[in-house]
Amino acid sequence: SHNEFSYAKQALQLGVFNYVLKPIDEQEIRNSLLELRDLILKERSVKLELEQLKRQARENIPMMRERLLNEWLQGNIEEEPSSDSERLRYLGIELSGPYYKVILIDLDEDDERKSEEDRQVRRLAVRDIAHRFLRNVYPFAGCRDPEDRLAFIVGGPDGAFAKLEPLLPAILTAVHNAAGSTVTIGVGNGHLKGCGIAVS
Numbered sequence: 001s002h003n004e005f006s007y008a009k010q011a012l013q014l015g016v017f018n019y020v021l022k023p024i025d026e027q028e029i030r031n032s033l034l035e036l037r038d039l040i041l042k043e044r045s046v047k048l049e050l051e052q053l054k055r056q057a058r059e060n061i062p063m064m065r066e067r068l069l070n071e072w073l074q075g076n077i078e079e080e081p082s083s084d085s086e087r088l089r090y091l092g093i094e095l096s097g098p099y100y101k102v103i104l105i106d107l108d109e110d111d112e113r114k115s116e117e118d119r120q121v122r123r124l125a126v127r128d129i130a131h132r133f134l135r136n137v138y139p140f141a142g143c144r145d146p147e148d149r150l151a152f153i154v155g156g157p158d159g160a161f162a163k164l165e166p167l168l169p170a171i172l173t174a175v176h177n178a179a180g181s182t183v184t185i186g187v188g189n190g191h192l193k194g195c196g197i198a199v200s
Contacts, residue, residue, distance in 0.1 A: 065091040069143040073151055093141040095155035102188040105150040125179040133171050137163045159190040
């Protein structure tokens with residue numbers, strides 16, 4: 001409660017919502033408080049909507065990553081995604097390059113009587129095994145391609161990929177031992193950043 005208007009002006013500059021003049025009018029105070037309540041509720045609502053949108057964006061990251069990698073594999077992106085490092089980081093893709101190779105792993109369907117659930121479990125097991133072997137050797141990003149094969153884009157500092165060759169038989173053996181099934185593994189030619197990747 002101040003007599004000088006300069007206090008009210010200073011208060012508004014500091015973010016005070018409103019002020020009332022003396023003599024105090026009870027209805028004016030009530031109206032100010034109701035307006036303040038509405039403002040607080042609106043700000044909370046906006047904050048909740050923003051949090052919900054952020055949560056939805058985080059939940060969609062795996063799908064967005066899968067789509068980007070598939071577009072890159074199919075040659076449908078004019079510019080290499082690796083040039084957009086901020087987007088890749090957001091999607092959790094770390095490919096240092098500048099050379100890339102594609103590894104495709106396809107489950108051999110040895111028993112048609114197995115259920116879809118069994119096949120999905122085997123795919124997950126194969127994916128986890130491949131991740132375990134690749135992650136300590138090369139940076140990579142993986143997805144399932146339109147043919148439902150596991151696809152890995154592997155980045156390397158040179159075009160030789162010398163450490164890659166011994167990993168493939170080890171993956172085959174580990175899949176056979178852990179999942180009791182066989183897979184076919186194909187490896188593409190190396191590509192230099194900017195030359196494009198396409199898998200057929």
